[in-house]
Amino acid sequence: MIEQLRRIVQEVNSAQDLQNALDIIVRRVREALNTHVCSVFLLDNDLNSHVLMASEGLKRESVGHVSLEVGEGLVGLVAKHAEPINLEDASLHPSFHYLQETGEEEFHAFLGVPIIHHRVVLGVLVVQNKECRRFDESEEAFLITLSAQLAGVIASAEATDAAAGVSPSGHKISDTVFAGVSGAPGVAIGRVVVKFPKADLRQVPMRPARDVEAEIELFRQSLEKVRNDMRSLHEKLAGHVAEEERKIFDVYLHMLDDDALGNEVVARIRNGLWAQGALAAVGREHVRSFELMQDEYLSERSADIKDLCSRVLFYLQEGEQEETEYYDDTILLGEELTPSMLAEVPKDKLKGIISIKGSGNSHVAILARTMGIPTVMGAVDLPISQLDGKDVILDGYKGELIGNPSEAVLERYQSTIKEQDAFIAGLQELISLPCETTDNHRVHLWVNTGLITDVAQSLEHGAEGVGLFRTEVPFLLSERFPSEQEQTNIYREQLEAFSPAMVTMRTLDVGGDKALSYFPIEEENPFLGWRGIRVTLDHPEIFMAQIRAMMRASIDLENLQIMLPMISNVNEVNSAMQLIKRAHRELLQEGMNVRFPPVGVMIELPAAVYQTRALVRLVDFVSVGSNDLTQYLLAVDRNNPRVANLYSAFHPAVLQALFHVVQEAQDEGKQVCICGEMAGDPGAAVLLMAMGFDILSMNAANLLKVKSVIRSVSLEAAQDLLDQVLQMDDAQMIRSAVDLTLYNAGVDRLLRSSRTN
Ligand code: PEP
Ligand code: MG
Numbered sequence: 001m002i003e004q005l006r007r008i009v010q011e012v013n014s015a016q017d018l019q020n021a022l023d024i025i026v027r028r029v030r031e032a033l034n035t036h037v038c039s040v041f042l043l044d045n046d047l048n049s050h051v052l053m054a055s056e057g058l059k060r061e062s063v064g065h066v067s068l069e070v071g072e073g074l075v076g077l078v079a080k081h082a083e084p085i086n087l088e089d090a091s092l093h094p095s096f097h098y099l100q101e102t103g104e105e106e107f108h109a110f111l112g113v114p115i116i117h118h119r120v121v122l123g124v125l126v127v128q129n130k131e132c133r134r135f136d137e138s139e140e141a142f143l144i145t146l147s148a149q150l151a152g153v154i155a156s157a158e159a160t161d162a163a164a165g166v167s168p169s170g171h172k173i174s175d176t177v178f179a180g181v182s183g184a185p186g187v188a189i190g191r192v193v194v195k196f197p198k199a200d201l202r203q204v205p206m207r208p209a210r211d212v213e214a215e216i217e218l219f220r221q222s223l224e225k226v227r228n229d230m231r232s233l234h235e236k237l238a239g240h241v242a243e244e245e246r247k248i249f250d251v252y253l254h255m256l257d258d259d260a261l262g263n264e265v266v267a268r269i270r271n272g273l274w275a276q277g278a279l280a281a282v283g284r285e286h287v288r289s290f291e292l293m294q295d296e297y298l299s300e301r302s303a304d305i306k307d308l309c310s311r312v313l314f315y316l317q318e319g320e321q322e323e324t325e326y327y328d329d330t331i332l333l334g335e336e337l338t339p340s341m342l343a344e345v346p347k348d349k350l351k352g353i354i355s356i357k358g359s360g361n362s363h364v365a366i367l368a369r370t371m372g373i374p375t376v377m378g379a380v381d382l383p384i385s386q387l388d389g390k391d392v393i394l395d396g397y398k399g400e401l402i403g404n405p406s407e408a409v410l411e412r413y414q415s416t417i418k419e420q421d422a423f424i425a426g427l428q429e430l431i432s433l434p435c436e437t438t439d440n441h442r443v444h445l446w447v448n449t450g451l452i453t454d455v456a457q458s459l460e461h462g463a464e465g466v467g468l469f470r471t472e473v474p475f476l477l478s479e480r481f482p483s484e485q486e487q488t489n490i491y492r493e494q495l496e497a498f499s500p501a502m503v504t505m506r507t508l509d510v511g512g513d514k515a516l517s518y519f520p521i522e523e524e525n526p527f528l529g530w531r532g533i534r535v536t537l538d539h540p541e542i543f544m545a546q547i548r549a550m551m552r553a554s555i556d557l558e559n560l561q562i563m564l565p566m567i568s569n570v571n572e573v574n575s576a577m578q579l580i581k582r583a584h585r586e587l588l589q590e591g592m593n594v595r596f597p598p599v600g601v602m603i604e605l606p607a608a609v610y611q612t613r614a615l616v617r618l619v620d621f622v623s624v625g626s627n628d629l630t631q632y633l634l635a636v637d638r639n640n641p642r643v644a645n646l647y648s649a650f651h652p653a654v655l656q657a658l659f660h661v662v663q664e665a666q667d668e669g670k671q672v673c674i675c676g677e678m679a680g681d682p683g684a685a686v687l688l689m690a691m692g693f694d695i696l697s698m699n700a701a702n703l704l705k706v707k708s709v710i711r712s713v714s715l716e717a718a719q720d721l722l723d724q725v726l727q728m729d730d731a732q733m734i735r736s737a738v739d740l741t742l743y744n745a746g747v748d749r750l751l752r753s754s755r756t757n
Contacts, residue, residue: 183375378641467697532566626676
């Protein structure tokens with residue numbers, strides 16, 4: 001049975017479109033279960049009905065024409081309860097709704113299972129039989145398993161149609177919503193540019209050919225280059241591997257013949273597709289049809305085709321003369337965007353960002369927030385290759401993308417943008433005002449930086465210091481480890497820009513979701529693996545070069561402090577301190593007049609929370625990294641959009657942990673700061689202030705928003721609120737209590753609808 005399931009899923013996966021996929025499902029399921037009927041009903045939201053989309057066994061002419069209103073009939077019942085219904089004789093059930101056009105009167109046995117994707121019921125898969133009998137347990141289990149596996153395929157086929165403005169039942173639709181999670185607040189209206197990695201057939205967007213003949217020529221040249229590569233590999237391997245194995249190259253060469261792959265690609269280019277898109281489409285189809293072959297040898301050849309097409313794609317991309325064209329209102333879309341991809345787009349043209357992978361606290365989202373660009377993360381069902389060049393609305397507050405926008409919806413969002421711009425312009429007045437509560441309690445707002453462009457924005461917004469300089473950002477943008485001198489220059493720029501204000505430089509924090517291309521770390525469980533201080537203590541040469549560079553950069557400025565990430569025990573702090581002292585000694589011996597900087601520890605692991613006292617005794621200050629602390633306390637991967645709704649800095653456990661850290665640090669008379677994204681959430685900032693954090697460090701884009709809220713409340717009200725929420729046991733309730741306090745303080749709507757859950 002498992003083999004049958006696998007084959008069906010594979011075949012459905014290879015379908016060209018939704019209809020084709022559904023036709024395969026009904027045909028194969030009817031065969032597998034040996035039933036008289038198999039049908040699929042899909043929900044069409046526009047019609048508010050479940051439409052009969054495909055059937056084997058019911059009258060053909062009824063397919064696409066028959067529908068049941070939501071809640072109507074047995075299909076409606078299955079969808080409503082999101083549970084299977086298995087009946088010996090359907091006609092006896094009170095919910096039975098006879099559909100005359102289908103000819104279903106002769107079928108008695110009925111089994112319907114819901115098709116559920118991410119908690120949403122997409123439709124119902126039904127099998128029926130003539131005789132009166134209950135489908136047995138194994139049949140029911142088969143259908144449930146299949147439906148669970150097919151839901152994702154159906155959702156993605158539906159999304160592809162939706163991107164083209166077509167509903168599941170073929171109606172023209174507008175305002176199709178693709179859900180993700182909020183990455184950075186704000187609304188943007190613009191045109192999509194897809195960013196895709198090199199030589200990856202899956203992600204090539206379907207763009208029109210600008211010059212058909214030139215594209216064909218480029219394709220032919222790329223084919224020829226791969227042929228040459230194959231011939232020379234063939235020769236090189238002579239005598240080293242068995243003749244049998246060398247034959248694979250003949251197969252490759254044969255596949256590259258004009259009448260095999262080549263002609264199909266050229267035909268598609270002539271039809272208007274650019275060469276990369278044509279090759280990717282043909283390549284993907286061939287790979288799929290080979291995967292489906294029964295013969296194991298042939299089915300394994302799919303990997304060869306993929307490899308071959310990727311090689312051709314590589315040369316096509318290498319030969320592509322044209323630079324990516326960025327529209328004036330570019331919405332950048334990619335499966336996994338990197339900081340360097342964002343950096344490539346001219347700043348004034350980048351209006352919005354959408355990432356298929358990642359979640360609200362992924363580092364790309366943090367970067368986007370710093371840049372103040374509305375961002376949607378984790379839009380997992382977005383048909384990436386279909387959206388290039390499409391006009392869309394991006395709602396970074398809700399974490400949604402709206403395709404085929406109608407005039408009415410466009411107008412609504414245009415007015416939100418106006419409101420947003422006016423609101424941001426209004427905040428500028430606060431720049432020169434102090435950050436203090438209505439009862440004159442002064443709060444220190446610092447910034448998190450990484451890119452050099454952050455500096456100007458931070459200074460413009462009146463930052464009083466840098467609570468976190470993510471030193472890994474310049475490392476991520478580089479193609480090799482920056483030398484000590486290069487690092488010194490980068491750090492000097494930061495220190496000079498903020499002098500005399502303090503700049504907290506965190507030592508290299510790579511691993512997790514921050515991978516250096518020139519220092520790959522492959523791990524099953526990267527967030528629980530070799531990250532942050534663990535990497536740098538294992539590579540003292542990297543650590544020493546960085547510390548030396550930081551200290552050298554601070555000569556005569558004296559505004560450096562150093563911070564250690566991912567600390568889980570005192571030994572790590574002791575070892576790091578020894579290296580820092582050694583670097584200091586070395587520089588003194590080299591004749592440099594370097595002051596020993598304050599050193600601090602990040603509290604971002606649960607273990608560190610409970611060791612705050614022991615840790616802080618070894619250093620000068622602690623700083624809470626609430627992004628990781630939330631992830632580790634709640635066991636929610638900060639990058640995984642599937643569990644994004646569980647990631648909440650307002651979780652009572654997170655708040656209790658933060659409060660504990662503040663009290664322990666204060667008891668030791670040491671400074672306590674917070675530099676996770678939570679500090680930049682206006683509502684959360686009020687709680688953090690009440691807890692007693694000395695410094696709130698946030699991305700510059702949030703600084704004035706937080707200042708605005710703090711200036712609207714009193715410390716007394718904030719402390720009352722804190723007392724109240726520390727008694728609560730649910731994140732949602734806490735969030736609502738905070739929002740209510742802000743509302744009562746007359747805080748603007750745009751500040752209350754903040755993104756942190
Ligand atoms: C954090 O974890 O809260 C933090 C500030 O560090 P990063 O987001 O860079 O992991
Ligand atoms: Mg962290």
